Amino acid sequence: MATLSKTVTYEEWLQMPITQDAIEEVVNGEIRIMPPNKSPHPELILALQIAFLPVLDHKNTLFISSTFGLVVRRMPLTCRNPDVAVFDRATVVIRDGYYHSAPQLIIEVLSPSETPKEIAEKLRDYESIGVPEVWLFDPEPETVAVLELRNGKLERVALLSEGILTPKHFPAVQIRISEIWPE
Numbered sequence: 001m002a003t004l005s006k007t008v009t010y011e012e013w014l015q016m017p018i019t020q021d022a023i024e025e026v027v028n029g030e031i032r033i034m035p036p037n038k039s040p041h042p043e044l045i046l047a048l049q050i051a052f053l054p055v056l057d058h059k060n061t062l063f064i065s066s067t068f069g070l071v072v073r074r075m076p077l078t079c080r081n082p083d084v085a086v087f088d089r090a091t092v093v094i095r096d097g098y099y100h101s102a103p104q105l106i107i108e109v110l111s112p113s114e115t116p117k118e119i120a121e122k123l124r125d126y127e128s129i130g131v132p133e134v135w136l137f138d139p140e141p142e143t144v145a146v147l148e149l150r151n152g153k154l155e156r157v158a159l160l161s162e163g164i165l166t167p168k169h170f171p172a173v174q175i176r177i178s179e180i181w182p183e
Contacts, residue, residue, distance in 0.1 A: 104169035
């Protein structure tokens with residue numbers, strides 16, 4: 001991951017050209033450019049789309065699994081790019097083309113290059129905006145950590161390698177963990 005040396009404000013960031021080939025996040029005003037995702041990352045995202053999309057009520061639910069900006073705070077600017085976010089449409093706030101509200105579920109597929117410090121930093125950002133549930137898919141041991149917001153903190157409530165995942169806010173979704181991992 002590369003970090004640009006100059007910190008940016010929200011207003012400066014809005015004026016910057018959009019980079020088509022790079023994935024970027026802004027953390028405390030620092031732009032972080034990440035390499036494209038490697039396998040099995042895209043395969044896991046596709047498997048999640050296949051599991052979620054047929055059973056969600058699309059009139060009331062928004063499922064996003066593309067590169068997008070989730071503004072955590074404007075000062076210092078922090079904008080995350082979760083792998084998957086699922087929103088109750090009634091809670092979605094969009095300003096300047098970016099999402100400024102907490103989704104009900106965030107799913108992250110961990111990369112081997114992500115450090116525990118970077119993951120903890122990302123989770124603190126999700127806590128700060130009140131994301132009630134986060135799933136962390138770890139391809140190396142093929143596990144899913146389920147975290148829930150309790151007393152303002154995301155706490156791990158399960159670490160699963162098998163069974164069925166059901167998001168708290170979207171109970172129609174039933175994901176068999178064994179069917180998510182690429183063969």
